[in-house]
Amino acid sequence: MSRLFATRPGDDGLPGPERRLAVLALILGTLAAVVDTTMINLALPTIARDLEVSAARAVWVTNLFQIVCAAFLLVFAAVSELVSRRRLYVAGLALFVLASLGAAVSRSLEVLLVFRALQGLGAAAALSIGPSLYRSIFPTRLLGSALGLSALVVAGGYAAGPTIGGLVLSVANWPWLFALHVPLGLCALVLAWRALPREPRRVGGFDGRGALLSVAMLGTFFLAMDGVGHGTPVWQVLAWLATSLVAGVLFLRRQRRASHPLLPPSLFREPRFSMAVSASGLAFIGQGLAFVALSFLYQQEKGFSPLETAWLFTPWPLAIMLVGPLAGRLADRVNPSLLASAGLVLLLLGLVSLALLDAGAGVVDGLWRTGLCGLGFGLFQPPNNREMMSSVPRELSASASGVLSTTRTVGQSLGVALVGAFLAAGAPVQATLWVGGGACLLALVASLARVSSAGKARVGCRGSAAGAASSRPD
Template identity: 80%
Template sequence: MSRLFATQPGDDGLPGPERRLAVLALILGTLMAVVDTTMVNIALPSMAADLGVSASRIVWVTNLFQVVCAAFLLVFAALSELVSRRRLYATGVALFTLASLGSALAPNLEILLFFRALQGLGAAATLSIGPSLYRSIFPSRLLGSALGLSALVVAGGYAAGPTLGGLVLSVASWPWLFALHVPLGVCASWLAWRALPREAGRRDGFDWRGALCSIAMLAGLFLGLDGIGHGAPTWQVLAWLGLSLLSAVLFLQRQQRARHPLLPLSLFGERRFTLAVSASGLAFVGQGLAFVALSFLYQQEMGFTPLETAWMFTPWPLAIMVVGPLAGRLADRVNPSLLASTGLVLLLLGLAALAGLDAEAGVMDSLWRTALCGFGFGLFQPPNNREMMASVPHARSARASGVMSTTRTVGQSLGVALVGAFLAAGAPVQMTLWVGAGACVLSLAASLGRVSPAGRAQREARHAQPLRASSDPD
């Protein structure tokens, strides 16, 4: 870990000592957003009872947060170039913190949902540009290691969320789940304002029409996929997906004409970036699908309790926490595409092994398969993220970061929707896991398409020029 904060001659990014506070700001901001996603889920029954609402209404405490967060990822990635990433990140953390306090004090569901939407906005601001900030903080030679640290933080947050939520609920009521964010958020916001790199924002133009189309496109897609996963009426699902498709067409047309497009389509002219995005989205389809399918497999077919099921998932994020930083460090030394492809092979083998489980399988039979998936995903994600971030010019790293976050969110949502669709059609759970394995096959094909090392170092050197320093004294 100490090598992340050591300075060598010629390093770009922040000087070694200044990296520590900047990284701490990113870790705290990311952890709050990620932990919230999994921590609040287990409190939904308690919230429904205390607020006197039905289960079908209380799920919007989770759904609204996710919809708003997903819808604004691309918007905030583009906005960061106008106002600077430092200002946007610090403001996002502050908004998330204030909204957490409002959620903790909410007297009814309507007010709680209002503050959850604000929390989603704050989370979108931080998650959309987090990876690009790692690129600005650390020198290019440590980019893989830095993104490995990011993978460790995200995996640790997802793993710790349910446990932390359970511990809090065992001694206090659900509002304390939100109140926990307040002191952490104050600290993270102050650190972000003080320690993140200063840079000049662009002084002209923002694609507001493109932003509106993007919000409608992603919100419609997320609500449509969520409807499939939760058995919503067909007309409702089709309406949301139709809105998403129409908005996507308008969005693409707008991006071709806009002076400052929300998402420069030229990003996808870089083959490595396009293949890395494709591999990432398909891998997250497999992971999102597996997480939901295994819940049904463990409880309905193998007879585990919900608490036992939660423990059965633990090897997956724990393996990512162990392997992710190592994979990121290796990606700075060897071909990251080859590392990512190797990880996908392990993930594919793990999903195929899980699909072969039967109702009589023992605990250890399940755990090693789940751990294999986690090792594979941990080996895949940091090198693949490094490819995404290093394959575009430094000045466009915020946009690449927004694409990365959006791809992850849409991929996981599509995986969940596929499970709901297959189970609604009466398919066995094992079949859905085979579908996840199929998504990994496609992801592996995309990843192998950019394994060739020819010209990689030269392209990364060409894209490594940082944004010009700001003379703004703030």
């Protein structure tokens, strides 16, 4: 860990001692947003009872936060160039803390939902630019290690959320879950204002029409995905999807013509970036699908208790926490595309082995298979993120960061929706795991194509250099 904060001559980014406080600000802010996602789920039955609403309405306490956060990721990535990433991160944390306090004192579902939407806005502002801030804090030689640390924080937050929620609810009521964010967020806020790098703001306009189309495209997409998972009438889901598709087409047309596009088309002209995005989205479909499918598989088909099921999930994020930093460090020394591809192979093997679980399988049978999935995902994610962030010019890193965060959220949501659709159609749970394996196989194809493309590019560069050398006068 100490090597992350050592300074060498010629390093870009912040000096070593300043990196510590800046990274701590990112870690605390990310934990506050990520832990919320899994922690609040445990409190939904209690919230429904205390506020005297149905369980179906209480679910929106979680859904609204996730939909708003996902819908504004691209928008805030673009806004950060106008106001600076430091100012946006601080503003996002401040809004998140204030909204958390408001949620803690809410005494009706309607008021609580307003503050949950504001929490989602604040989280989107912070999460949309997190990866690009790592790139500006750390020197390029340590980018993989930094993104490995980021993977550890996110995985740790997801893993710790249910445990923290359970501990708080065992001694206090649900408002304390929201109040818990206040001291954590305030610490992150002070550190961020003091330690994050100051940078010049971009001079130019903002694509307001593109922003509205982006929110419409992503917001209606997530409403449709949520509807699939909660039994919404088919016509309503199709209406949301159609709206998302129309908004998406208009958004892409707008980006080609806008003078300051929300999502610069030049991002996707770099094959390494495009294939890394494709691999990431497909891998997150597999992970999102597996997380939901395994809950049904372990409890309904294998007869495990909820506590046993919770233990069976533990190896996945634990393996990411252990392997992620190592994979990030290796990605600074070895071809990251090869590392990411190796991770996808392990993830694919893990999902296939879970799909092949027989009726008499015990806890140990599930543990090593789930651990294999986490091992593969931990080996895949930091190197792949490094490819995404390092394959584009530094001035486009905020946009690349927004794409990274949006791709992750879209992939996970699509995976969850696919499970709901398959189960609604009467398909066996293990069939959905085969679909997840298929998504990982496609991700592996994209990742291997990237390796081949990079190899050809290196050969071409060497050929050009040799030609130039031979043409020089003696």
